[in-house]
Amino acid sequence: MDKVYIFPLVNLVLIPGNIVGIVVNDEKLVNYLTNNRKFIASLVKDQKKFDINRYGCLCEIIGMQKISQSTFIIQLKASKRVLIKKIEFDDIYPFTQNYHILEEIHQEENSEIKEELLKIAPKYIPIINNESTIKVIKQKSLCDITDIIVSIMKASSKVKQQFLEEPDCLKRAQKLIKLLEEILQRWPGKILVLKTFIPKPLITVIYLT
Numbered sequence: 001m002d003k004v005y006i007f008p009l010v011n012l013v014l015i016p017g018n019i020v021g022i023v024v025n026d027e028k029l030v031n032y033l034t035n036n037r038k039f040i041a042s043l044v045k046d047q048k049k050f051d052i053n054r055y056g057c058l059c060e061i062i063g064m065q066k067i068s069q070s071t072f073i074i075q076l077k078a079s080k081r082v083l084i085k086k087i088e089f090d091d092i093y094p095f096t097q098n099y100h101i102l103e104e105i106h107q108e109e110n111s112e113i114k115e116e117l118l119k120i121a122p123k124y125i126p127i128i129n130n131e132s133t134i135k136v137i138k139q140k141s142l143c144d145i146t147d148i149i150v151s152i153m154k155a156s157s158k159v160k161q162q163f164l165e166e167p168d169c170l171k172r173a174q175k176l177i178k179l180l181e182e183i184l185q186r187w188p189g190k191i192l193v194l195k196t197f198i199p200k201p202l203i204t205v206i207y208l209t
Contacts, residue, residue, distance in 0.1 A: 005032050006052060006087065006094040007041045007059070013160040014041045014057040014078040015151045017144065027070045032093060034074075037061055040082050040099065043161055052094060054084045055165040058101065081167055104143050105168040113173050114142055120180045121149050128152070143169035146176050155179075 007029075014020060024030050033039050042056030063075035081102040087094050118138060122129040128137065128149075137145055150163045159179070166172045 001097045001099070003036075003090075003095050003097050004099065005029075005036060005039045005090075006056065006084065006096060007033065007039050008044045008050070008052055008094065009041055010044050010047060011157045013043050013157050013164055014059065015147045015160070015164060016057060016078050016080060017147050018057075018078040018151055019062070019075065020078070021073055021075045023067075024072050024074055025070060027072070029093060030064070030072045030074065032090075034061055034064060040084060040096065041076070041078065042084065043157055052084075052087055053161060054087075055102075055161065056082050056084060057164065058082045081164060102167040105170075106141075106143065107168075107170045110142060110170060110173075113170065113177070114138070114145060117142075117145060117149070117173055117177055120177060120184070121153075123184055124180055125149065125153050141169070142173050146172045149176060 038058065038060050040056045041059045043053045045051045045053050057078040058080040059076045059078045061074055062077050065073045067073060081104075083100045083102055084096050084098075085100060086098040087096055089095070118134055122134065128134060137148060140148070146163070146169065150160055163172055163176065166175065
């Protein structure tokens with residue numbers, strides 16, 4: 001298997017379908033990523049030990065802009081869930097030659113689960129709290145719906161990582177419904193405004209195709 005570099009992310013979990021712009025201040029890392037085009041973005045579990053999560057997301061660069069001598073904005077698209085079986089290092093840069101793509105486990109489309117998810121999510125996420133948005137999302141598969149909601153909901157990276165690691169769409173949806181129910185029990189009737197959750201120096205915009 002070819003060498004695939006790992007892009008460590010702090011407090012940010014990429015979900016398949018995300019398109020993200022990230023500021024990178026490391027020209028050598030940018031060269032590694034752009035020369036290979038394909039890489040794995042993965043959450044750093046412990047910054048002091050530089051412990052990288054073994055579950056990440058396969059990504060590709062779809063755009064790049066140089067804004068200073070050593071500062072770049074790279075636009076990347078996340079596509080597949082990945083299990084990294086072995087992490088190695090090229091100088092200080094992590095890479096792997098042993099990883100496994102986690103294919104989505106599609107079960108028979110469960111309309112009841114989809115309806116329940118689309119009923120509860122708008123109570124917590126204001127961006128989808130309108131009929132036109134719900135109508136568009138409703139046309140998507142259960143796998144895509146859960147990923148969209150997880151991507152835009154206000155939650156910690158630890159919580160979002162759990163959804164990234166679950167390839168079974170039905171289990172992912174059921175887990176998300178349970179989480180949203182628990183949140184709404186603690187803050188009944190309260191819609192939280194989505195604010196930026198990306199720490200400096202990353203400047204990130206996330207949206208979905």
